[in-house]
Amino acid sequence: MKYYIVAGEASGDLHASNLMKALKARDPEADFRCWGGDLMQAEGGDLVKHYKEMSFMGFWEVFVHLNAILRNIRICETDILLYEPDVLILVDYPGFNLRIAEFAKSNHIKVCYYISPQIWAWKKGRIKKIKRDVDEMMVILPFEEKFYAEQGMKVNYVGHPLLDAVSKDLHDSDEVKQFRSQHGFDDREIIALLPGSRKQEITALLPQMLKMVALFPQYQFAVSVVSWQPKSLYEKYIKDTPVKMVEGSAYPLLANAKAAIVTSGTATLETAMIGTPEVVCYAGNELSYLIAKQLIHGINYISLVNLIMDKKVVTELIQHDYNTQHLQEELVAITEDEANVARIKDEYRQLYALLGDGSASAKAAEVVINLAKR
Secondary structure (H helix, E strand, O other): OEEEEEEOOHHHHHHHHHHHHHHHHHOOOOEEEEEEOHHHHHOOOEEEEEHHHOOOOOHHHHHHOHHHHHHHHHHHHHHHHHHOOOEEEEEOOHHHHHHHHHHHHHOOOOEEEEOOOOOOOOOOOHHHHHHHHOOEEEEOOOOHHHHHHHOOOOOEEOOOOHHHHOOOOHHHOHHHHOHHHHHOOOOOOEEEEEOOOOHHHHHHHHHHHHOHHHHOOOOEEEEEEOOOOOHHHHHHHHOOOOOEEEEOOOHHHHHHEEEEEEEOOHHHHHHHHHOOOEEEEEOOOHHHHHHHHHHOOOOOOOOHHHHHHOOOOOOEEEHHHOOHHHHHHHHHHOOOOHHHHHHHHHHHHHHHHHOOOOOHHHHHHHHHHHHHHO
16 A cells, blocks of 8 residues: 655654554565655655755744745645545644545545643643544554543544554664763763754753753763764854764664753653653744743643643743753753652653553554555
8 A cells, every 4th residue: 555654854754654664564565665764764765855844933034934844845735646645644743644535535645643632731622623534543642541531532543653663672782882982981970962853952052051061070971963964063152172972873872871961842752761861951032932921821830740740740841941950950960860860760750650561563553554545
């Protein structure tokens, strides 16, 4: 069968690639055309456009790039019609994908949505479009199934796909064991810095993270860098520091780190699953922040860790709270306060138990294939 998949960011690329792997196991004739990234391409997807060309976050940023976004939507719509898929699979990325879902439905193309938009946090009105345009919704957070049921829509809870990506045996792998020697680390503990994958996140968040280097000389610091961003983007901030740049998967870095400073997003949950104490941060355009603050109601957290647990497990430093003093205080709390570190790790274990049984990709593949055959 023919599958057209649209993912617009790094986490979507990861989860879509694992879904593709599960689909191939069930459908040896599977053919994929996709918008996504390197991981989807490695699984055999015919890549139309890389997400690095379409990943914009924040109201102001979307407004500035609106023409490019609309142009991409038109390109995607035309390409879907030419490809004639048996099913369209949309992965998160709601601003773009809900437009594509509407177009596909009007052209009698079956639509699966994998990883629900966070309509429980804001834009709850989108439920009408989802009911109208999406044939099968697959949700990954334990409370989302109940939320949709209350809105009169039956969905498929498949568990969190990160359980398919983060191995329980990660700490025992050769990649983790050889990490320090391969990257030239000394015997000091490591602090991992994860400034996000978008240029706007890196420029907004990395400089503040790097201020911790001089304040904590007893540790060595490493920045997780993404391959699709130019090294010069990181080097202009890191050049006068002893900080190392680590490219590729952040998992070995996190598994070797005593603590981490992590930009809000999927990485916060990955860090928790690996068991590394973290402080979560986010700062962006002031206008975008003010608009979001007015629109988001009914939630008290932004990190997936705290949202899923429905309590403060890790500290979140957002916008004006993301400053040198607060970051220094919280880094002390997750490196030197043994009772706090023990609490965090215990709650990480509880979080892990809430995420499902580790077969999200397989369950999602079954939903997709059943829809395609229906």
